[in-house]
Amino acid sequence: MNTVTTTPSSSAGVALHATPPDPAPSVTASGLCVGHGTQTVIDGLDWALLPGQVVGLLGRNGAGKTTLLESLLGLREPTAGTVRLFDQPVATLDDALRARIGYVPQQSDLFEWLTPAQMLGYFKSFYPRWNEAKVEGLLSKWDIARDKRIAELSGGQQQRLAIVRALAHEPDLLVLDEPVASLDPAGRRDFLRELVDQVLNRGTTVVFSTHILSDLERVAFNVAFLSAGRIAVQAPLDELLETTRRLIGPAAEVQALVQAQRMRVIGRAALDAGRLQVLARVADATTPAPQRTAAVNVEPVTLEDLFMGLTQ
Amino acid sequence: MTAHAGWQRVLLAPLQQRRNQGSRWFWPALVVVALLMLVGAALLPRVPLAWAAVTLLATLALGLWIALVSSLIVQNEPHAARLVPGHARALRRVLLVAGLVFLAVAGIVGAAFGHALPTLGATLLALLVVAWIVRMPALGMLGWIVPMLVSRASKSPAFEAMAGAASDAMLARPGWVAAGATAALLAAVAWSLPQLLQGGDVRHQRSYRARTRLRVFVRHGRVDQTRWAATGRLGCVLRELSTWPYQRVLARISAQRSGDVLGRSLVGLGPVFHWSGQLGSALVFGAIGLLLLSVVWGVGLLGAHLGGASGAVWPLSLGLMTFVVNLSVAARTALYHSRREQALLMLLPGMPRAAALNRPLAVRLLIQFVVTWALGLLACAAFVPVQARQFGWLVTLACVGLPWGALLWRDWSRLPPPSPMTAAAPVVGVMLLAACAVGLQLVFDWPVWTFALGFVWLTLALLAWRWRGVAAAPSAFPVGRRS
Amino acid sequence: MNPVDLFSIATGSSEPIYRQLVEQVRRFVAGGQLRAGEELPSVRELAQALAVNPMTVSKAFGLLEADGLLERRRGLAMVVAPQYRRAQPTAERVELLRPTLERAALEARQLELPAAQALALFKTLLRDAEDDAP
Numbered sequence: 001m002n003t004v005t006t007t008p009s010s011s012a013g014v015a016l017h018a019t020p021p022d023p024a025p026s027v028t029a030s031g032l033c034v035g036h037g038t039q040t041v042i043d044g045l046d047w048a049l050l051p052g053q054v055v056g057l058l059g060r061n062g063a064g065k066t067t068l069l070e071s072l073l074g075l076r077e078p079t080a081g082t083v084r085l086f087d088q089p090v091a092t093l094d095d096a097l098r099a100r101i102g103y104v105p106q107q108s109d110l111f112e113w114l115t116p117a118q119m120l121g122y123f124k125s126f127y128p129r130w131n132e133a134k135v136e137g138l139l140s141k142w143d144i145a146r147d148k149r150i151a152e153l154s155g156g157q158q159q160r161l162a163i164v165r166a167l168a169h170e171p172d173l174l175v176l177d178e179p180v181a182s183l184d185p186a187g188r189r190d191f192l193r194e195l196v197d198q199v200l201n202r203g204t205t206v207v208f209s210t211h212i213l214s215d216l217e218r219v220a221f222n223v224a225f226l227s228a229g230r231i232a233v234q235a236p237l238d239e240l241l242e243t244t245r246r247l248i249g250p251a252a253e254v255q256a257l258v259q260a261q262r263m264r265v266i267g268r269a270a271l272d273a274g275r276l277q278v279l280a281r282v283a284d285a286t287t288p289a290p291q292r293t294a295a296v297n298v299e300p301v302t303l304e305d306l307f308m309g310l311t312q
Numbered sequence: 313m314t315a316h317a318g319w320q321r322v323l324l325a326p327l328q329q330r331r332n333q334g335s336r337w338f339w340p341a342l343v344v345v346a347l348l349m350l351v352g353a354a355l356l357p358r359v360p361l362a363w364a365a366v367t368l369l370a371t372l373a374l375g376l377w378i379a380l381v382s383s384l385i386v387q388n389e390p391h392a393a394r395l396v397p398g399h400a401r402a403l404r405r406v407l408l409v410a411g412l413v414f415l416a417v418a419g420i421v422g423a424a425f426g427h428a429l430p431t432l433g434a435t436l437l438a439l440l441v442v443a444w445i446v447r448m449p450a451l452g453m454l455g456w457i458v459p460m461l462v463s464r465a466s467k468s469p470a471f472e473a474m475a476g477a478a479s480d481a482m483l484a485r486p487g488w489v490a491a492g493a494t495a496a497l498l499a500a501v502a503w504s505l506p507q508l509l510q511g512g513d514v515r516h517q518r519s520y521r522a523r524t525r526l527r528v529f530v531r532h533g534r535v536d537q538t539r540w541a542a543t544g545r546l547g548c549v550l551r552e553l554s555t556w557p558y559q560r561v562l563a564r565i566s567a568q569r570s571g572d573v574l575g576r577s578l579v580g581l582g583p584v585f586h587w588s589g590q591l592g593s594a595l596v597f598g599a600i601g602l603l604l605l606s607v608v609w610g611v612g613l614l615g616a617h618l619g620g621a622s623g624a625v626w627p628l629s630l631g632l633m634t635f636v637v638n639l640s641v642a643a644r645t646a647l648y649h650s651r652r653e654q655a656l657l658m659l660l661p662g663m664p665r666a667a668a669l670n671r672p673l674a675v676r677l678l679i680q681f682v683v684t685w686a687l688g689l690l691a692c693a694a695f696v697p698v699q700a701r702q703f704g705w706l707v708t709l710a711c712v713g714l715p716w717g718a719l720l721w722r723d724w725s726r727l728p729p730p731s732p733m734t735a736a737a738p739v740v741g742v743m744l745l746a747a748c749a750v751g752l753q754l755v756f757d758w759p760v761w762t763f764a765l766g767f768v769w770l771t772l773a774l775l776a777w778r779w780r781g782v783a784a785a786p787s788a789f790p791v792g793r794r795s
Numbered sequence: 796m797n798p799v800d801l802f803s804i805a806t807g808s809s810e811p812i813y814r815q816l817v818e819q820v821r822r823f824v825a826g827g828q829l830r831a832g833e834e835l836p837s838v839r840e841l842a843q844a845l846a847v848n849p850m851t852v853s854k855a856f857g858l859l860e861a862d863g864l865l866e867r868r869r870g871l872a873m874v875v876a877p878q879y880r881r882a883q884p885t886a887e888r889v890e891l892l893r894p895t896l897e898r899a900a901l902e903a904r905q906l907e908l909p910a911a912q913a914l915a916l917f918k919t920l921l922r923d924a925e926d927d928a929p
Contacts (some may be wrong), residue, residue, distance in 0.1 A: 014819060075655050076793055077725075077786055095661035103659055110653050113555075113582055114562075121566040122580060126573070189846040196848055197839075206638045214806035218847045238811035238854070299810035 011275045024087055026051045026072060026173055026205045027072060031081035034064070034071045041067045043229030044081070049205055051172070054196075055130055055234070056220030057209040060311045063226050065108060065209040069177050072207070073103055102171035104179050108158040112151035116144055116161050120168065127169040138164045138194070150199065155182040164190065167198055174199060176208035188212065213303045221298075225310040232310050233266050237303070243281045245289050246305060249296035252277040255299075261290045267309035279309045322406045323422070341733075341740050346372065348747060351430035366421065366784035373414060377439060380410055381446045384509060390520050394512030402510045411439055411501075428492070436497050440504060447508050448519075451524060554596040558583040573662035574672050580657050587645035587680050594684075598691070628692045629709040633746060636685050636713030637738040640720050643677060645730045647791050654789035667783045674721050674782045678775070681717040704760035711767040712746045723781065724788035799844045801828055812847055816855035824864060824875055831877045835865065875914045 028050040034042040041064035046049060059065045070076040072083055074090035081092040086097050090252040111119045116139065124130045139146060142160045150158060159182055166174060180196075196219055210216055216223060217237065224234040233240070240258055243267070247254050254276045258265060263280035271277050279301065282289055292298040301309075349368055384403050386453075393400040415435055422431025445452040510516035558579075565576045583589020657663060664672070691712045693703070716738050749763045801823055804815050823829040835841075838856060842849035856873055859865040866876045903913040 054850075070655070073659060075658060075790060091665070098659055098663075099661040101659055103656065104651060105655060107652055110656065111580070111582075118559075118562060118566070123660075124560060125566050125569050125576070126662065128661070193846045197843065200849055217806045217812060218804075218845075221848055221850055238813055238851075241809060241811045242814070261818055302807055302809045303811075304807060 010069045010181075017250055018040040023051055025049055026086055027207070028084045028087075029072065029081065030080050032068075032071060032083060033080035034067050034076060034078045035069070040079075041229060042071065042078075045230045047224070047231050047234070049207065049225040051205050053222055054200075054206045054220050055208075055222045055224055056216040056223050056237075057207060057226060058213075058216065058307055058311065059209070059226035061211075063311060064229060065226055068210060068226065069175050069207065073101065073173070073175060099169060102166035102169065102174045104162050104166045104174075104176040106177040106181070108155065108162045108182070109150065113149065115147050117146040119150065119161075121166060123165055123168070125149065127256040130169050132244065134170075134198070135164055135168045138167070141194075142190075148208070153260055156184065156187050159183060160187075160191065163195070167195075170202065170251050172204055174204050174208075175208045176206070177211055179208055182208065185276070188215055189289065195219070213307060215305055223306075225306070240281075240306065241301065243284070243287075243289070243302070244279055244301050245282075246299045246309075247278045247280060247290075247296050248275065248292075248299070250274060254278055257290060257293065257296050263290075267306075269309065277309075279306065319402050319406050319409075322384070322387060322402050325387050326379060329383060329386075332595060341737065342375070344716040344744070348744065349759065352747065366425075369421070372683055373417070374438070374442065376760075377414060378442060378446055381407070381443045383510075385447055385523075388509045388520075390510070390512045390517045392512075393510065393516065404505055407509060408505065425762075433493060434496065435779065436501070440497075440500055441509055441567055443504070481568075541656055550596060554592040555583045555589060556585060557592040558589040561586070561588040573660065574664055574669065575676075576658045577660060578673075578676070580653055581646070581650040582653070584725070585643065585650060587683075590680075590684065594687075600644060602620050629706050632688055632692050632710050633713050633742050634739055635688050636710065637742050638735070639681055639684050639713075639718050640716045641730075641735050641738060643681070643720060644727070644734070647724065648730055652789060658787070658789050665787045670724075670782050670785055672787050673788055674779075677720045680718060681720060685713065685717070701760075703732055704764075708749065708760050708764040708767070709746055711740055711764045714767055714771040715745075716742065718771055719780060721775060721778040721782050723785040724791040725786045726794050727792040729792065797836075798829065798833070799841060802841060802845060804845055804847065813851045813855040813858070816852065817858055820855070820859055820864065829875050831875050833875050834871075835873045835875070837872045 011301075025048040027047070029045055032045040032047075033040060033043055034039070047069070057065055057068070063297040067076065071078055071210075072085070074083070074093065077091075085093060085101070088094065088097060111122075111174070114122070116304050120135060124132075138160075142157070142164075144153070144157050144164070145162055150161065153161065153294075159179065161177060163176075166176070180191055183191060192215055195206070208220075221236055221238075222234060223237050223240065225232045247257060247258075251270075251274055255278075258278060261282065263282050265277035265278055265280045269277045289299055346368060349371060350364060384407055388400070388403055393403075415432060418435035419428055419432050422428045422435075425431075445455070510519070562579055565571075565579055568576075579586055579588075585593065658665075663669070689707065692706060692710070719738075745767075749767075751760065753760065753763065802816065802819055806812075808815070810818075820829065820835075824831075829835070835856075836844070838849050839851045842852045845852075856865060860867055860873070863876055865873045867873055882900050899913070899917075903910070
């Protein structure tokens, strides 16, 4: 029997309708600016993640997903703005809170001179809480050799091992940077299944960045689109798919329709011959979406359409 | 885009490579070295200026030859050699033409001094040997064993007899000697050319991969771990032996659940960085080196065989200085290459941040450096008796490397990636300082110990200056995240 | 047949996954693959099988329960509501049979069967189905 209770607040990133007061966010970024040298990658970003949310971070290559995730964990100093984790500034997190964070970086071949047994034993000595049974179970289930050097494991095995290491101390906040990039489809499904199984029972907040939209659709309840150094949209995926429509037509008609239906434009692109393509949302899930008119074509959107339209 | 002829393209490549990847310190460093040589030659008495100029020219020419050959070898990528039409041919043509140009210049210079043919022969030999050392650096590293063996063997009477007979034969028929030598050299050139720049077959691929691994190792201090198995049983055994102390330390700290978090986290940076790993490799490879030395050179411990032989001091000092400088460079590259592991370590509970991290880390790095320096000095001092005047020089020259330990104290969050200059520049600097010390000593005849003390004082001053910077800088780990 | 194997989802469509599940359950109940009173797989089991977030499955089931199609039993998996069948009017249910019958009619015409024989076969089959059903 399902033991997860879904509260309205944990499924709404940005609430479009009235909800009971949200619990304290586990991650808050306000006005975050992060730069590489002279370029600014993250520019005035505001973000809040509530406990128990599973958020997929989408963005083009080079949009700054890794930079953002590193800044959230305090591994990179922002040039402006603040990040707070569990309501403490990330630069001065105390030990108890750091024990509640798990991170899976993009490269999985870390500690390659050690064997998995050595690496996990090493990390175990630092964390107060360590679920040895879970570690053993996952290692056996994913068939990771315990006494072979990590350098000699395949890419997929290394990635799985990194995930075991992140899950072993039962974190409340799990940050994954392209965690399934080098797994084959079977491995990806397997991992996501396991991830969801392991974390949802505990109400862990999960943020992961990925390119693979189908994985995101299955696993993430909320998606956030990173574009131009900010979070363009964050919303529950279902709601986004249901309330967003793509309108294509002559610019004037499209805009008239948008205004008449009181929709909110979240992405626009000018097409040739004076036509406009617009991604717009209706006010809430209960409002019916507009039907197509003679001039304007109204189509439902897929996640890929949203990705193409919302990230530049 | 103009289409360049094959050879133009080949020659352009090193220029572009230098422009794109070269360090901005290359030309200044080259100029400084050249000036040093000129000054040194001018200072030494009984050396005519012409000779100094020739030596300078020869050194520059050799440098140019090395740069050209190494660029050509890098361009000689197996897939390009096999698949790009005319590529391998263009490379070989360029090498041949360049070689001829060098020979021509050498011939002219030799003729000006009246020794055209011997100059030509010597230049050709030098060009060949250097090209082969660039192609297979192992030759350069291990090749010195051959002259050592020969010099040892030359003490024996049988060798002297053979040498006497050979020189008699050569003096009797000079024409045959010249012809034979020429033929041999030409054959060597003909054979070398396709071997230096291969044509893309399986052997080429293997050698290219080996060179790449070596380049990665030298530049980054990082051994491709998957390849250890390819070095065979011996490689695996050596690796196990050299990482044994590290494994013991790792096992011990994995069992303890409390204690100095920073110290325990540094173990996670790997045997390349951690003192236990360095100790292990020093013991294993030191033992091997000692074995080689005793077999080849007949050297025993405590200078038993060297006795009063002062000749060993200079190469030892040189070796010691470069070793000391390489310590700081190696620490730096090891830190750079473990930056992703550092990111994970920063998330460990109990890990200090900012000044609380930087200060203890700086102290640890310095201690590691000084202890390794002292041990290196002791190891070299075992070959030189204390009473000898040269002992003072040994210690002084060892102290030349100390200020480079102060370079370890920096804003690590801004650490740039290692480049070839990272390793080369300190060596040049050390040579400069050593040359200054020697020069000043020759000119002013100060006692040797003043220089040693001077360098120590310089180190302390640098450390004091950098201490505040270290404390004020952001967290050292992960290194290199800002630029 | 294990009810878990009935379900499938397609990613990359404009229909959210929970809605796909809701529609599938509706079709199965209307089409008879899920009979009244039959137990559905648990949320966790279905989520594992489809490799989706259990919250999505839970949301789908919650909607179906609100619609009256499913019934929650304390401590056990959800079941198809037994009353649902009676709630749906015959006219609607007959319409659901239309596509299958259209195909059968087409085949009968292709085989050049007279209508009477086709209908006789259909009656026989219906009688047999009634006999098989408890």
